[in-house]
Amino acid sequence: MDEPLPIDTGTSAEGQVPLAPTDPVARVLIDHPVPHLARTFDYAVPEKLAEAALPGVRVRVKFAGKLRDGYLLERVESSDHIGPLATIQRISGPVQVLSEDLLALCEAVARRYGGTLADVLRLAIPPRHARGEKAVLKAEKAGKSADPAAAETENPVTGPDDGPADDPQLLNRLGEWVLTAGEEPTSDERAAQPRRRALACTPGPTPGLSWIRAGLDAARATLESGRSVLWLVPDHRELAVLHSTLTHAGIAEVSVLSADQSPELRWQAWLRGLLGHTKITIGTRAAAFAPVADLGLIICTDDANLNFLDQHAPYPHAREVCLLRSTIEDTELFFVSTDRSAEVQRLVEIGWLADVTPVGPARRHAAPVVFVPDEERDPFAWQRIPSRAWQIMRTALRPRPRDGGVPGPVLVQVPRSGYYPVFACARCQEVARCPQCQATLTTQSEVGPFACRSCGYHSETFSCQRCRSNQVRSIVRGRARTVEELARALPDIEIVESGGDHISTALDETPRLVVATTGAEPYVLGGYAAAILLDSLWPGPWMRSIDESVARRLRAASLVRSRDDGGAVYLGDEDELIRQTLTAFDPTTFMSRQLSDRKVLGFPPYRRILELTGAGADIDEMIGEIGEVEELLREDAEDGQRSVSAYPFSAGDRVGTRVAEIIASRSAKKQPQVRVRIDDPRSL
Known part of the structure; x- marks a missing residue:
């Protein structure tokens, strides 16, 4: 029997476009809202883009006859695709916005919440703003840390149209008051703090703002060691007061990142963190993914606040993003609040977090x-x-x-x-x-x-x-x-x-x-x-x-x-x-x-929760395919039925990955979709 003729699988591009001499194949993640299409595809790297097409840059490619955005994840020597490859049309900016750490974090969040990587990246990386990017890169080339030009016309905290403006003089007085009230801890006290800890603070000498003093003490120790800080707060009011306090504390290179900002200011703040122009980044839940060079400490204020729960798929909670990020990047972690969330208390009780909350007479007074x-x-x-x-x-x-x-x-x-x-x-x-x-x-x-x-x-x-x-x-x-x-x-x-x-x-x-x-x-x-x-x-x-x-x-x-x-x-x-x-x-x-x-009953946070909303038959089919969940309740909803199931922590990544695969499969088959939420605090 004759041997089959070998098939030439050498890489080529449509239209015989000359290719990059090395690693001419780019694996591009398409930013697509349809689940089964939000994945990587191979594209040819034309010779003219060989130097600019670096891993982590944004690209524009043709997909299904239309130009779409995507991220270049890696360059390889060859492709399994038979036939000529479509080429990358252009590079959207010279900055490698998707670093290895950010990619690892977004992949972990996608597994945790049963979503697509494209959905998570949409939350993690703000839309590009060409003018803002040009200003930051110009400052980078000139050896400066920031370009204040854009900040002259807008509030760097709340943006141009965020309701009534606050009295800057009063905010300044608040910042000074927080710094002057109480005693400053010694460097020995700062060094003695556990790496990952939680604090339920009291009014003390700065009522309402003792969380700033506690966080500032932790941040100073990290800054003195030469590393950077990421600090999350629930909304723009806390952000305004915190920014004022840090300014009066003489901490330079503070970057403010919030979804309330204009696209230009937000992109500038994001880029400054990526390029290492800032030592401390503060923001709302939008900042949970913010790039911070040499990150040493993550502070999360009032983690139980529902403002930290993102309302866009796959609905991640900023507290969980902080936990994943602290593990992936091996950073210190500090939860500070006036109350204590169930999730943080569980981590305290299993020993993953140290509780530094004062007790006894000191707390009462x-x-x-x-x-x-x-x-x-x-x-x-x-x-x-x-x-x-x-x-x-x-x-x-x-x-x-x-x-x-x-x-x-x-x-x-x-x-x-x-x-x-x-x-x-x-x-x-x-x-x-x-x-x-x-x-x-x-x-x-x-x-x-x-x-x-x-x-x-x-x-x-x-x-x-x-x-x-x-x-x-x-x-x-x-x-x-x-x-x-x-x-x-x-x-x-x-x-x-x-x-x-x-x-x-x-x-x-x-x-x-x-x-x-x-x-x-x-x-x-x-x-x-x-x-x-x-x-x-x-x-x-x-x-x-x-x-x-x-x-x-x-x-x-x-x-x-x-x-x-x-x-x-x-x-x-x-x-x-x-x-x-x-x-x-x-x-x-x-x-x-x-x-x-809750531990005896097997309720959250001792088990994870999967909420499915859709037609009853579709929910039954998904639960049968997942296989590792126990249904707790089923009730009628406006758009069908709502089912809440529980599964153990040990099955977390498996269930999340399996849910994402089922959603993609149903999308490819054009079957009705079921809305998925994992660990939504209001599911039960």
Whole structure:
């Protein structure tokens, strides 16, 4: 039998274009939204682009008759493709934006969340801005570290159109206050810190901003060793205050990176980090992937904040990106917050993170005094603003000379608009109560869902026990009504509102009332003299609702001066867990107890969670193909059904990889897609 003739598989290009003399084949990752097409393809490297076509650069290639963006991952000698290869059309900029470390991190995130590498790179690398890139490269060539030209017309923190501008003079005073308050730790104390640690901080000498002092101490030790720092914060308000503090601390070469910036400023900040022009990079969740030359420390502030959860596929959480990055790049890691997330507490308990939270008398003295309603002794404790709250408020605004207190602003925290912590029947005005335990029901809107915090009762519909009506009305007053009541009772006191479209970042120490919705509480120079935390702030019927309630209260209470400086908090919650945690100002003990129950039940964070949303038959098919998950619940959703399954940590990469393969396969077969979310905190 004759041998088959050998096939010439030598590399050639369409149109007989001359190729690069060495490694003429480029493996290009196509930036494509369709899952089965977001992968690598071989392209020929033309001779004219031989020197510019380096691994990590952005390229433009023809794909399915259209020009598309992509990343050149590597150059090789030959291709398995039979026939001529399409050529790279052009190089989009001379900078190798995709480094080996960044590629490894993005691949790890894609495996972790069951997504495509192209989706993760879309989150990790901002769109290119040619003018901004030219300015940075010009500065690089001239030996400078930055080009301030673009920053003259825009705020480097918030961008040109990010709501009302903050008073820069007040931000400067805040930065100076953070630096001058308290004592500076010695170099020996800095060196003694564990490499990976977590801190639940107290107000101390800098109420509301003690996280900056703690992070700054850690950052200085890293900067003194010659390495760089990456610091993540939840939103632009923290970013503005942090930037001001670092500027006043004399730390040069600070780069600010946020999705709120203009495309030009964001790309410039990203490039400066890549080229090593900055020693410290600060930003919101968009900065979790930011390139930092010689990275030595990652700081993540308030890791439980839902702003860190990306709303674009594959929906990564910045905390998990930090954990992966610290492992891949072998860096120090520091989680600092006023509360303690379940994920961080689990890492503390297994010994991966060291807990450096102060305990005992030191912690109690650094926190404000917390008062709770006493129905037995105070006959007016049931009122919207009880007599004890009025007393605390007046004492803080106008302390008597014999008390020796320093007057200051008073924070009045009210629920978010549209949230019904307590509601009643719209027909008979009867307060809605749980049919199982008779505790008050709570809902997020007039149409539900309705749930009980005491026994866990949950229902999608409401029926009044007295008149059987299905209509509800709120009996908790919002921010506007609260302001009216305070204005009538204290007509000569200034009232400032913060919430909705008008959220203040910082205020001065003038004695006034500050009425703010949850999460919109401004920072105050010197801290609030007192806080009145009205109504219950239960966020809804989900597993982490009590965690979120405690976190919201602790964040507000941390803005108040310590008890040694006369700070006081009136807590209106009836929940005993919230009262105990706030009174002791001890979130670590609270979370440790919560985790003991979840560990027995096999709930997160002791297992990972896979949420699938789509048609029931498609969900069943995917779960059958994955094979390593246990379905916990199935319920109807707007676009079909929602299924939540659990799987062990040991199967993490396998499940993530398998999910991505199934999604790509379904895409190639043009089957209906199922939306996938892994470890979404609100899945249960």
